[in-house]
Amino acid sequence: MPFASSMLRHLRRRRLLGAGTAGLIAALATAFGPPPAPAGDQLATEADALDVDAMRLSFDEDFSTLDVSAWGPGTRWIAHTPWSGDFGGARFANPGERSPFRIEDGTLRVEAKRDPEGDWQSGLLASVDPDGNGFSQQYGYFEMRAQLPEGPGVWPAFWLIGKDRSKATAEIDVIEFYGDKPDGYSSVVHVWHRDGRHYSRFHRNAVFVEASPGAFHTYGVKVDRNWIRFYFDREFIWKTETQPEHRQPLYILVNLALVDGPTRDATPDPSYMIVDHVRAYRLD
Incomplete structure (x- = not known):
């Protein structure tokens, strides 16, 4: 199951x-x-091709520096989910003496490791704070270029959440990678309704048969009023219909989590996710 x-x-x-x-x-x-069967397994059409040059860059994080605080305000990133819903088998640590973040040669290294007390810690970045300050955007193309760690227990992700969570949480998981399944990654679209209903569309992207998750790749999603389209190395993979709950400003999250289960005991210590850039483009 x-x-x-x-x-x-x-x-x-x-x-x-x-x-x-x-x-x-x-x-x-x-x-x-x-x-559910993957929605959007339609054959690619001309409209599914990605033309970044026709878009306007609206968010550009090249990690020459890192502007992050635990909860904001006033920083580009915070180190927790804005609703305080940290998750998984590792604590998301604050920047500081035990910071999981390090800038190296223009990239961000996110480290998962056991702390001196023997507990796992790792890192998460969110582009808005608990009051909604920060970057979010309705529609557009969102992209991360990164190297992924391999090994049991590692669970890196790049995902979007709708700012308005009053009636439902709109979520787009651009990439969820499980290190013990290194042949590919998952992309999922969710709507979590407050009354308990749940909408989900799932696709398994078996892209690492010839490519390697440990190499730099781009993982992207383009959202418009009608479609949510997913891309690997800027090549179209699949699409699914945009739900009403996703027609709102979406903010960005990047994290290296650990699965909260037995595989965590075999997780390489330390494990690293390397992020080269996170960008967003407007469709206009």
Whole structure:
């Protein structure tokens, strides 16, 4: 029941669920059923081609420096999810003496390691603070260029969240990579309704058969009123219909998490995610 396990991790991550009890994964499988067939597995059309030159750069983080604080305000990034919903098997640490972030040769190194007390810590960046200050954008192309760590337990991600979470949380997981499944990564579109309903479209991108996750690649998504389109190295992969909840400003999150489970015991210590840039473009 891998889909139910993934649902459990997501519910914990959104702070919609606590630590869990016996049989919970089975209950989730019963409640949600099998994973939906990938929406948007349509053949690529001319409209799906990515033309970055026709867009306007609106957010450009090249990591020559890093402007981050624990919670803001006034910094480009904060080191936690704005709703205080940290997740996974590692604590997201604040910048400071034990900072998980380091700038090296114009790239950001995010480090997951055990701290002196023996607990795992790692890093997350979000582009808005708890009051909504910071970068967000309705529609456009969002991209990360990064090297991914391999090995059991590592769980790097690049994702977007809608600013208005009053009735539902709109989420786009551009990339979720599980280090013990190094042949590819997952892209998922979610709507988490406050009344418990959940919309999800999932696609497995088996791109690392010839390419390597440890090399630099770009992971992108283009959002407009009608479609959410996903790209690997700026080549179209798949698309799914834009939901009403995604027609709003979206902000950016980048993190190196650990899966909260037995694989964490075999996670390489330390593990690194290297990010070259994070960018956003306006469609106009």
